[in-house]
Amino acid sequence: MPVDFPLPLPPWTHKALGEELYCKLAVGLGYFNPKVERADYRPDLDPTPYLDQIKAQHAPKKTKQEVAN
Amino acid sequence: MAATARDYDANEIILGPSDLWLSVAVPGAGARLTVDTTAGVHTPESVANPSAFHLGMTESGSTVSYKPEIQNFGSDELTAPHLSRIISESITIKGNLLQVFDWPLLAKISAGGTYGSNTNTSTGYEELTMGGLSALATFSIAVIGPQLADPTKFYVFQLYKTYNKAGFEFNITRKDQSKTPYEFEGLAITTRAIGDQVGNFWKLGPPPGTP
Numbered sequence: 001m002p003v004d005f006p007l008p009l010p011p012w013t014h015k016a017l018g019e020e021l022y023c024k025l026a027v028g029l030g031y032f033n034p035k036v037e038r039a040d041y042r043p044d045l046d047p048t049p050y051l052d053q054i055k056a057q058h059a060p061k062k063t064k065q066e067v068a069n
Numbered sequence: 070m071a072a073t074a075r076d077y078d079a080n081e082i083i084l085g086p087s088d089l090w091l092s093v094a095v096p097g098a099g100a101r102l103t104v105d106t107t108a109g110v111h112t113p114e115s116v117a118n119p120s121a122f123h124l125g126m127t128e129s130g131s132t133v134s135y136k137p138e139i140q141n142f143g144s145d146e147l148t149a150p151h152l153s154r155i156i157s158e159s160i161t162i163k164g165n166l167l168q169v170f171d172w173p174l175l176a177k178i179s180a181g182g183t184y185g186s187n188t189n190t191s192t193g194y195e196e197l198t199m200g201g202l203s204a205l206a207t208f209s210i211a212v213i214g215p216q217l218a219d220p221t222k223f224y225v226f227q228l229y230k231t232y233n234k235a236g237f238e239f240n241i242t243r244k245d246q247s248k249t250p251y252e253f254e255g256l257a258i259t260t261r262a263i264g265d266q267v268g269n270f271w272k273l274g275p276p277p278g279t280p
Contacts, residue, residue, distance in 0.1 A: 044094035
């Protein structure tokens with residue numbers, strides 16, 4: 001994974017992510033660098049290439065009994 | 070000696086209609102817009118493009134334009150240029166939209182407009198105030214349409230960062246329906262890879278001849 005933090009659930013909008021996480025994702029995953037753009041250019045980031053990773057990271061953890069079974 | 074095959078292929082023609090979408094998502098490096106194909110209709114996939122909205126009907130579709138400005142360099146010794154270089158590129162998507170009675174849309178296409186609304190059921194309103202702004206809001210757009218050879222597949226003309234440089238101008242008359250020109254100009258996102266800074270024009274499906 002190209003970033004060292006868990007990927008958030010969609011939607012990857014600036015409103016949902018907040019400025020800090022939005023910028024980390026946009027730069028870390030190679031979309032673009034928002035910090036060199038005007039502050040009102042914050043398009044949605046398409047999370048589709050990372051949906052499998054997101055699903056895996058956010059899957060409910062198995063209980064001890066489920067693991068034992 | 071052998072002949073070279075001619076290429077008369079009607080499936081390589083684009084025939085509309087297509088749809089123009091505003092505020093679509095920007096794809097990552099090496100990726101493309103995510104399109105939903107439910108019921109054979111091609112639209113921006115809503116989880117990937119939660120802010121996308123439709124421009125609505127147009128008078129006669131959209132015109133996609135790419136115009137490079139090329140500088141030739143010559144010499145006194147030669148009659149023809151010996152070197153050429155792209156100096157600038159103008160990439161636009163333009164047309165005439167019909168649904169001017171859509172205030173959020175008017176706000177989006179007016180570079181200096183500000184949308185406002187009040188949701189009160191008896192005194193509510195929508196408004197667009199104008200005048201005094203100098204900042205220019207930009208967003209991503211995409212034209213999506215079905216392929217002629219296989220309508221279950223699609224093509225996409227996307228500009229990552231754009232604004233409508235045509236503003237708006239429409240008649241209010243009993244003789245004709247309202248319409249206003251739009252012309253979205255592509256701007257470069259300087260931190261994307263060279264060659265992929267302005268937009269991506271692509272189609273679903275491998276190149277012809279792929280086994």
